[in-house]
Structure formats: structure tokens, C-alpha cells
Amino acid sequence: MPSLLAPAGFRDCPGGSLAILRPRFFRPKPLPIPPVMVLLEMSVTPLGVGQSVSEPVAKCVGLIAQSGLPYELHAMGTIVEGELSEVLALLQACIELMAADHPRVSCVAKLDYRRDARGRLRGKVESVERRLQQADRSAEATP
Template sequence: MVLMELSVVPLGKGESVSAYVAQCVALIDQSGLDYQLNAMGTIVEGELPRVLSLAQQCVELMAQHSDRVTASIKLDYRKGASGRIAAKVASVQAKLDGN
């Protein structure tokens, strides 16, 4: 399984791009993959081909609104592991709590 952190932004659309981000998040939601939106991007969990395809779809969606799109993508592959969106945060929190 792969965790993908994704941020895709159409350039030249002003200071706020939340309306465009919402379109990408809707696309991610429709994919059926587990995801978590945060202030700087969206984390998606799934098999590598599916998350990469989803990233491509998000870029292509933003390209409908702008001739230039920037994307930041970070991948974390771990064989056999799933449910890591919450588990990774819980692991760090447990250590902060002294467990």
C-alpha cells in the first residue's frame, strides 16, 4: 500500500484556490480511496497504480482551469500495511503520551 500526499494548484487564479482544491477533493472522494484533507494537501491511501492515476486525474482537472499547474506529490510505500493514515499519527501520539 502507498500513502500519497498530494497538493495540486492551478496557477494564476488569485490568492485563494480553495474552490479548485474542492474540485480535486471531490474527485478523490469519488475514487473510493481512504483520504484525509489537511491544511497543506490531501493524503490518500491505496495501491500504487490507483494513487498515481488519481494524481494524474487531479492535474488534468486543474489543467482545465489554467495553462500552468503545480503539483507536489510525496509517496510512502510499505508492503502489506494498510490503515496508515490514522496509524502513523496514532503511533507518534502514543510516544508523546509516553506509551
């Protein structure tokens, strides 16, 4: 028997709690979302191992290489390009790989989320380099 105190749209449930009534035909449909390509810049390093971390970092970079995703290693970390779920799973795998040998791990991660572009790992750098060349040509042309 429904409670007289229950607000409209609610009904009594076993155990005395209230639940929102929803029509049986209401089933939210998943929205079609195209795969999102992201750039993930990450740095995963062990703490308390001394000045050099190149050996444990090399293990993580090896794991990144095995993933098959495009990546670029630089002095302060690694940039990986792929679908959001892929790069996040790779980040987790790198952290777990590092944590297997070291009790404390530091991780810095930055994502560039963009739906409409692929190949940005090199494309972003090439775009800046083109602009620099244009600026150089403009500077040379002015007396």
C-alpha cells in the first residue's frame, strides 16, 4: 500500500526506503561517440632510489614501446598518442610496473583530449616549426 507521505513519483519499497518510479519503456540509449584520440604526457619515476632513475624508467619505456602506440621520449617524460582508454590503461600499467619494484612511485600526467584530430604527436611540432620558418622568411624579407 503506497504511503500517503511519499512525494509524487515515489513508492514504498521493501525495507521502508523510497525509489523513484520510472516508466518501463525508459531505457537511456548510449550516445554514439567517436573514438577520441588523446596525447598523454607522463612521467613515472620511483622515489628514494638515488640520483639516477634511467634503469627503472627504461622498463616503462619498453612497456610503452610494446604497446604499439606512437610515442616520443624526451628528457622529462614520454608523450603517447592513442584512444583515451588505451593511454589510461598504459599509464596504469607503467605505474604498476614501477610499483612492483619500488615501494613509492611519483606520477605526473597531462592529457590533451581532442575529438577531431589524429597524428598530433608530430603534427603539433611540425605546425610550430612551419610558423617559425615563415617568421624567419618574413624577417629576412624586411630590409
